[in-house]
Amino acid sequence: FSLSSTVYAGAITSGTVIASTASACCGLTADKLFDQSGLSLGYTGGVTDFDAYLASNTTATGTSTNPNFPAGYFAPLGATVDVDVGQSLTLTRLAMWNDHDYQGVNAFHLLIADNAAFTGAVSLGSFNALYGNNDNVNLNYAIGAPHQVFDLADATGRYVRVVFDTAHIGDRINVGELAFDTQVPEPASLALLGLGLAGLGF
Numbered sequence: 001f002s003l004s005s006t007v008y009a010g011a012i013t014s015g016t017v018i019a020s021t022a023s024a025c026c027g028l029t030a031d032k033l034f035d036q037s038g039l040s041l042g043y044t045g046g047v048t049d050f051d052a053y054l055a056s057n058t059t060a061t062g063t064s065t066n067p068n069f070p071a072g073y074f075a076p077l078g079a080t081v082d083v084d085v086g087q088s089l090t091l092t093r094l095a096m097w098n099d100h101d102y103q104g105v106n107a108f109h110l111l112i113a114d115n116a117a118f119t120g121a122v123s124l125g126s127f128n129a130l131y132g133n134n135d136n137v138n139l140n141y142a143i144g145a146p147h148q149v150f151d152l153a154d155a156t157g158r159y160v161r162v163v164f165d166t167a168h169i170g171d172r173i174n175v176g177e178l179a180f181d182t183q184v185p186e187p188a189s190l191a192l193l194g195l196g197l198a199g200l201g202f
Contacts, residue, residue, distance in 0.1 A: 010049055010181065011046050011049065011050060011181075012053050012054075012095070013085060013181075014178075014179055015034055015085040015086070015160065016086070017030045017031045017033070017034065017081055018083065018084050018116060018159075019081075019116075020079070021075050021078075021079035021080055021081070023074055024075050024172050025172075026074060028075075029073065030073050030075070032071050032072055032073055033072070033175065033176075033178045034179070035071075037071040038071035038072055038176045039060055040060070041053075041058040046182070050095070050181040054095060054147055057146065058147065059097070059144025059147075060176035061141065061142070071177075072177070073175055074172060074173070076172060077165065077171055077172070077173060078163065078164070079163070080161055080163050081161070082116070082159060082161050084158060085159075085180065087158060088157060089157075089158070089180075090155070091124060091155065091180050091182055092151070092152055092180075092182070093151055093180070094110070094127075094149070094150045094152055094178065094179075094180055095178065095180075095181070096129055096149075096176075096178055097146070097175070097176040098130065098131050098145055098148065098175055098176065099173075099175055099176065100131065100139040100140075101132065101138045101139070101174075102131060102138070102167070102170065103167050103168070103170055103172055103174040104129065104167065104173070104175065105129045105164050106129060106167055107166045108126070108127055108128075108129065108164045108165055109123065109124075109126040109127065109162075109163050109165065110123070110162050110163070111124060111163075112155045112156070112157035112160050113157050113158075113159050114157045114158055121157075121161065122153070122157075123155075124153045124160070129148055129150075129175075133145070134146055145176060
């Protein structure tokens with residue numbers, strides 16, 4: 001078992017944006033969804049425990065076109081963001097830090113595939129988010145928006161497409177940060193277990 005690979009089960013993981021709808025304003029581009037620039041506390045992707053990190057009540061202060069908070073993504077309704085999570089992973093949950101006000105994302109959905117063209121992609125689910133202090137009431141920017149967690153369909157793949165269908169009001173969406181709860185298999189340990197069982201059978 002000393003040959004076992006690292007397990008990322010339950011680890012918080014970001015991704016690299018490989019394609020996206022252009023920003024609608026102010027340099028608030030899709031890569032800012034995963035760069036931790038708006039978060040009050042950072043994490044180490046693939047290492048930090050998802051639940052423990054969220055229990056710290058990390059907030060996002062950068063989800064606005066306000067020039068004092070130049071973080072997050074601002075785009076037209078229907079904007080898509082394609083993300084490479086670096087390897088084939090099972091995605092179980094999504095953490096979202098939405099906008100402070102009514103431009104926050106309302107309806108959105110996710111797809112996952114094993115290829116960047118999203119051929120044969122499967123759905124991770126469709127969801128509705130709240131803005132402000134997760135109560136659809138405008139939040140003071142100085143406080144920071146809290147996270148929301150969405151249960152995904154536990155599908156496996158390397159590439160994720162996030163589609164921001166609607167905002168609560170208006171023709172633009174604004175959202176701060178995204179992060180996934182991920183699981184990967186232990187191929188080395190599984191192989192060793194298989195060899196052990198085969199030996200016992202022999």
